[in-house]
Amino acid sequence: MSVTGKIWALHLGVLVMLAVAQAVLPAYHANNLARIMVLAVFAMGYNIAFGYTGLLSLGHALFFGFGMYGMGLAVWQVEWTFFPAVVLGLLAGGASAAAVGMLALRTAGVSFMIVTLMFAQAGYLTVLYFNQYTGGDQGFAVEAFARQVFGYDLAQDTPRAVAAFVLFAVALVLNLVLVRSRFGRVMAAMRENEERSRMLGYDVFHVKLRVMVISGLYAGAAGAAFGVLFGYVGANFATVQYSILPMLYVLMGGAGVVLGPLLGAVVMFYLIDIASGLTSAHLLVVGVALVVLVLFAPRGLLGMVRERWLPWLP
Amino acid sequence: MAAVILQASGLSRAFGGLQAVDGVDFELQAGEIHALIGPNGAGKTTFVSLLSGRIKPDAGVIRLGGSDITALPAHARVRAGIAYTFQITSIYPRLSVFDNVALAVRGGDLAASVMAALRRVGLAERADQVAGNLSYGHQRLLEVAMGLALSPRVLILDEPTQGLAAGEIAGFVALIRSLVPQTTVLLIEHNMEVVMGLADRITVLNFGRVLARGTTAEIRANPAVQAAYLGGDDAVA
Numbered sequence: 001m002s003v004t005g006k007i008w009a010l011h012l013g014v015l016v017m018l019a020v021a022q023a024v025l026p027a028y029h030a031n032n033l034a035r036i037m038v039l040a041v042f043a044m045g046y047n048i049a050f051g052y053t054g055l056l057s058l059g060h061a062l063f064f065g066f067g068m069y070g071m072g073l074a075v076w077q078v079e080w081t082f083f084p085a086v087v088l089g090l091l092a093g094g095a096s097a098a099a100v101g102m103l104a105l106r107t108a109g110v111s112f113m114i115v116t117l118m119f120a121q122a123g124y125l126t127v128l129y130f131n132q133y134t135g136g137d138q139g140f141a142v143e144a145f146a147r148q149v150f151g152y153d154l155a156q157d158t159p160r161a162v163a164a165f166v167l168f169a170v171a172l173v174l175n176l177v178l179v180r181s182r183f184g185r186v187m188a189a190m191r192e193n194e195e196r197s198r199m200l201g202y203d204v205f206h207v208k209l210r211v212m213v214i215s216g217l218y219a220g221a222a223g224a225a226f227g228v229l230f231g232y233v234g235a236n237f238a239t240v241q242y243s244i245l246p247m248l249y250v251l252m253g254g255a256g257v258v259l260g261p262l263l264g265a266v267v268m269f270y271l272i273d274i275a276s277g278l279t280s281a282h283l284l285v286v287g288v289a290l291v292v293l294v295l296f297a298p299r300g301l302l303g304m305v306r307e308r309w310l311p312w313l314p
Numbered sequence: 315m316a317a318v319i320l321q322a323s324g325l326s327r328a329f330g331g332l333q334a335v336d337g338v339d340f341e342l343q344a345g346e347i348h349a350l351i352g353p354n355g356a357g358k359t360t361f362v363s364l365l366s367g368r369i370k371p372d373a374g375v376i377r378l379g380g381s382d383i384t385a386l387p388a389h390a391r392v393r394a395g396i397a398y399t400f401q402i403t404s405i406y407p408r409l410s411v412f413d414n415v416a417l418a419v420r421g422g423d424l425a426a427s428v429m430a431a432l433r434r435v436g437l438a439e440r441a442d443q444v445a446g447n448l449s450y451g452h453q454r455l456l457e458v459a460m461g462l463a464l465s466p467r468v469l470i471l472d473e474p475t476q477g478l479a480a481g482e483i484a485g486f487v488a489l490i491r492s493l494v495p496q497t498t499v500l501l502i503e504h505n506m507e508v509v510m511g512l513a514d515r516i517t518v519l520n521f522g523r524v525l526a527r528g529t530t531a532e533i534r535a536n537p538a539v540q541a542a543y544l545g546g547d548d549a550v551a
Binding site: 197202 | 389417460464
């Protein structure tokens with residue numbers, strides 16, 4: 001089989017496995033899987049910026065939050081229905097990333113991390129400050145009328161699982177197409193050697209800005225979907241924790257691997273789930289897992305797989 | 315007389331108190347190989363960095379084919395036709411040789427253009443290798459292939475033979491000679507054998523100023539150059 005054939009067979013195979021898992025798993029785990037897939041979309045967006053292009057952002061909670069509040073406020077304040085509200089969330093994620101990128105991309109490295117972190121904190125505090133419009137730290141529920149799609153109620157398990165799967169499948173295929181395109185190669189060039197790329201005629205700022213917007217669209221879509229699928233919009237989703245989360249997923253699963261965010265999300269989600277059943281110090285388990293990861297698989301699980309066995313993994 | 319393709323007038327750049335390039339006038343004629351020589355610290359790399367746009371001049375004007383490009387940022391100058399290969403090898407070590415060159419190609423048949431550039435430098439059969447695993451000499455050749463794949467009007471080579479073995483240098487010289495007259499080459503070089511063998515004309519920089527310019531024979535015979543740079547008649551022999 002050609003490399004292209006192998007790549008598509010693997011990724012479509014993973015999608016089939018996810019669909020089957022959704023159908024046969026008990027309700028508790030099927031519900032977890034829906035959450036994992038939405039969060040994996042968020043992490044895929046993070047991976048496009050960090051794993052492929054080398055942009056280490058600490059502010060992706062802002063784009064996730066813009067997606068979630070863009071959707072949620074459209075429903076709450078102006079009673080938009082599902083599709084326009086979710087599309088607004090998606091666009092809000094992209095637009096916020098463009099605005100932050102315009103300023104933050106004037107810096108690089110540690111400064112870029114700090115500037116993005118600062119913007120995300122400002123966004124979080126803004127949500128709290130305008131609590132009469134945003135619900136503040138209490139948040140608000142997404143009303144039932146906005147959770148109806150083609151006559152199905154997203155509050156029920158099966159429609160929610162299908163919606164989460166559709167979002168994930170579209171995001172995964174687009175991610176794969178993106179990184180295998182000519183632009184995908186340019187993204188890697190930015191990560192590997194920025195000065196060389198400039199001297200091959202690439203406008204470094206412009207390329208990075210486009211990547212930020214794509215990454216923000218992913219985060220916005222995931223934020224909007226998370227709100228509408230699980231019925232709640234709250235300020236805790238805009239905290240720094242939600243900037244760190246996608247980074248952990250990506251590092252765990254493998255930075256610069258399309259399937260890395262999914263695997264990382266599954267592993268981290270269940271690590272926390274199982275550990276919190278055993279001890280109240282579950283974050284300790286997460287910490288130990290990360291130390292082990294850094295020691296034995298610094299490129300993440302799939303990064304290690306690519307290094308040793310599957311060099312063609314995109 | 316051939317047309318002037320790249321022209322600098324009154325080009326200056328200081329770093330703090332050091333006047334690295336001081337009012338340099340310079341003309342590159344289409345289709346020539348022009349060598350830029352001078353002692354260490356003479357301002358050669360700064361000067362070509364000004365031409366390629368990697369650093370901005372304090373004063374002066376740069377024209378490419380008659381149009382003023384002084385205000386253009388580096389990436390736009392590359393697109394306008396000025397390619398620059400780094401003094402210290404600068405490739406994408408973790409990408410394949412093919413991908414390295416593919417990043418330089420614009421439009422057209424990607425694979426064909428990449429392989430044509432690689433064949434030209436003799437790296438075609440290594441296209442699938444990871445670039446960082448190539449020998450040093452091959453990495454230099456890869457960088458030249460990236461420059462060629464840009465199809466530049468002017469190719470600036472900053473000490474291309476530095477660190478190459480003697481056998482590799484001969485191949486390199488033949489390669490550079492095969493580029494003209496389709497491409498104009500501006501060469502910074504310390505190896506006098508290479509300079510004298512390749513260059514049509516030479517410009518000598520010293521303390522940021524043009525000390526002399528002319529054909530190889532004129533430069534060899536110039537007593538000021540010998541005093542400042544060649545260190546008497548033994549270095550040229």
